[in-house]
Amino acid sequence: MASGQDNTPANGRGGSSYIYKLGTSPNTRVAVSQKVRILAPSYGDDTALFQIGLITNFAPSENRTIDPVRGIGFGDQVAELVPGVTAPREASVDRALMYLSSLWQATGYAAGVDGPVRSLRHHRWPFDVEHQLVFSTLADNDLGAANTGYSAPSGSFEGGVKSVTYPQVTGPSGLTTGGHTVIVTLYEACWWNQWSATISADQAMISESGSMTITDVHDFSSIYGEFLPSGLDPTIGQLGSSRFTAGRTGGSGF
Numbered sequence: 001m002a003s004g005q006d007n008t009p010a011n012g013r014g015g016s017s018y019i020y021k022l023g024t025s026p027n028t029r030v031a032v033s034q035k036v037r038i039l040a041p042s043y044g045d046d047t048a049l050f051q052i053g054l055i056t057n058f059a060p061s062e063n064r065t066i067d068p069v070r071g072i073g074f075g076d077q078v079a080e081l082v083p084g085v086t087a088p089r090e091a092s093v094d095r096a097l098m099y100l101s102s103l104w105q106a107t108g109y110a111a112g113v114d115g116p117v118r119s120l121r122h123h124r125w126p127f128d129v130e131h132q133l134v135f136s137t138l139a140d141n142d143l144g145a146a147n148t149g150y151s152a153p154s155g156s157f158e159g160g161v162k163s164v165t166y167p168q169v170t171g172p173s174g175l176t177t178g179g180h181t182v183i184v185t186l187y188e189a190c191w192w193n194q195w196s197a198t199i200s201a202d203q204a205m206i207s208e209s210g211s212m213t214i215t216d217v218h219d220f221s222s223i224y225g226e227f228l229p230s231g232l233d234p235t236i237g238q239l240g241s242s243r244f245t246a247g248r249t250g251g252s253g254f
Helices: 137-142
Strands: 036-042 045-051 055-061 064-069 080-086 090-096 127-134 161-165 169-171 174-176 179-200 203-218
Touching: 036 055, 090 179, 137 179
Parallel strands: none
Antiparallel strands: 036 045, 036 127, 055 090, 064 080, 090 203, 127 179, 161 179, 169 174, 179 203
């Protein structure tokens, strides 16, 4: 993972700005927004996904319809609920506009000082977004990986968990490097479907807002398919609904 950087016409990339200096965050077991990182492609660099700076809001959401099945002559009774097709996930983003980096540049498009992109109609290619939920040291300690982070073996059940290393800092024994566990969620082949900017005489800062439609959601390791081990499967001893008890090997739960 590379740090967030501005784009500059002189050398393609900046990165020395104090805006991207790392700060500290509290140690809690409840997840806090200060430790969430959002990464995307940056125009002019194909080596890695880059952390997007100055995001003030990131809100993914998705939905699907659930259709009730009933039978004539059996009273007001639902026989079964059948999940419908899941709509593509969407995510809204609010970000402060920078002179050297716009919302579109931060997701890989040639915009602003780096190119001609000014409209949704100029987006010819989709982009990926990586969402990282970074653990605190308290949570890492519960995993037995305090100050280092836990990395699951690739392809394992918890393969979407890995450790990240933070830069060296000065400690009691000199320069030290620590790490944290992160849960990775990949949003694949995203397209911006909405964009707006707020320019107000009553507020100095200019902000940009956008909404993206996401083709697929997954971790970076698991193999998805019909037998995805997603839990609540009574045929393998999971405690699911009492309506589907056939084959359950565990207890009734009540």
